[in-house]
Amino acid sequence: MKKTFYYNFFPTKAEEEEAAKSGSSDLNLPVKRELIEIRDFYPPPEADPANPWKIKKIVNNTDVLTGKLVLLQNDVFEHIFRYWSLDICNQVVKGNKVYTAVWDLTPESNPIQYQNENTYFGKGPRDTYILGWLDVVRNAKVKSRDEVGLYWDQKTGTFHLKILRRGV
Known part of the structure; x- marks a missing residue:
């Protein structure tokens, strides 16, 4: 929906x-x-196993320094809220954090799961949303101008994230 x-x-x-x-x-x-x-006229498309990254973003200094990945409202509504219940979406829209897990798939042979107080999804300034990813930034050595891909995996109920391209 x-x-x-x-x-x-x-x-x-x-x-x-x-x-x-x-x-x-x-x-x-x-x-x-x-x-x-x-109601959707058409069901949301299944994730392409070869390229599942629905949200792609070039990371900026603020995303790295604060440990909060800022996402646009349109991306969130199309690729995250669509899979969540209305109650959970309302919690986020009203300013509450929803604690979740993030899988870092950058090391393809050994994905790492993050799930703690630094890993959450919430409302950001104006019409943006935030994914708390401080531990991912530290462990994966994310830098400004890196390109990350993100999607919500409805089978596991977790975010999947990968550094697609390292910045210069």
């Missing part, structure tokens, strides 16, 4: 009555935003 934001521009009856009681004819109420599910 796809997730999207529903924007409600109309006040409720109670809000209209409250404005009428206060004598205000101007309803300057904030627009409400709610996360909802919509």
Whole structure:
């Protein structure tokens, strides 16, 4: 199921009555935003075993120094939230962290799993999201300008990450 934001521009009856009681004819109420599910016309495509990396990103200094990989809202909605329940997505959208596991598949012969307080998924500034990956950065020696690939593996319920290309 796809997730999207529903924007409600109309006040409720109670809000209209409250404005009428206060004598205000101007309803300057904030627009409400709610996360909802919509049915997919087509099921999400299966991951290609040869190239499963749905989200690709060139790492910047902030991603490395803070240990927080910043992801765009569109990527998160298309490639992560689509596989999660609405309840878990709502927790993240409201600012809560969801602790998860990250598999670093960079050493192909010996993948490493990270699962601790530094490994989480949460809301970032503005319309971004954050994957806590501090231990991956330290152990894999991730540097600015490295390209990483990421996807959510719905079979294992974990993130899979790989350094696709080292920066110059």
